[in-house]
Amino acid sequence: MVGYRRNRIAGATYFFTVTLRDRSSDLLVRKIDALRAAWQAAATRVPHTVIAAVVLPDHLHAVLRMDDATANYPRLWQDIKKGFTRRTSQPGKPSAWQSRYWERTVRDESELQAVVDYVHINPLKHGLVTTVADWPHSTFHRYVQRGHLPPDWASDALPMSGTHGEPL
Template identity: 80%
Template sequence: MVGYRRNRIAGATYFFTVTLRDRRSDLLVREIDALRDAWRAAARRVPHTVIAAAVLPEHLHAVIRMEDDAANYPRLWQDIKKGFTRRTSEPGSPSAWQPRYWERTVRDEEELQALVDYVHINPVKHGLVGAVAEWPYSTFHRYVSNGWLPLDWAAAPDVGGRFGER
């Protein structure tokens, strides 16, 4: 078995992509309340702050600052995945999730901003909506209500930018 090395730094911020096994599924948005409940339960065990997140039908992206001394994001994702599976599957059914996830340590403020933008623009990039504001499963709406972004952010048809790519 491959031994994965994870960069775990207390107080660090990470970018995650977590995916379902079936890339044609819409389970995450169809069962969004179960995902939210599983995430809330996991947050009670593994302290963290969600800086940005977008849930798409079969995967999600999140930028998270770990608030625990161990930066135990492996346990966070394990708890979220197990909690969601318990809420949405028959007992004994296999997990809908891919067994692993992709994570990246955020190195600086410029990268953080690019990744937050990437998370928020992702539903548009996948062709799910024409404007970021149209996608309901995103922290973009929190950014708008806090005055951090305008409602029409990235709404122009010729929107350009580095949205997370280097």
């Protein structure tokens, strides 16, 4: 088996994509309260700050700053996945999650802005909504509330700035 190395730097910021096995599932949004509860429980064990996140039907994206000395995001995702599985699956059934996840260390402020924009625009990119503000499971609303983004960001009424494609 190939040894996979993860870049773990205390205090660093990471971009994650975590996916369900069944890409046609809507489990994450259908059981959003279970996901929130699992994430909150995991956060008590692995300190981190959510910079941006979006939960889609079959996957989620998150930009997290790891606040623990070991940057133990593998444990964080393990705890979130296990906690969600316990809350949503019947005993003996396999986990709904893919066994791995994708992660990238965010190197600088311009990359951070690109991945945060990517997270927020993702529901629009997947055709789930016609405006970013219409998707309820996103930190976009927190950014609007704090005055960092206008409510009509990424809509036809307001041209987007920056890049909104796949992260670098």
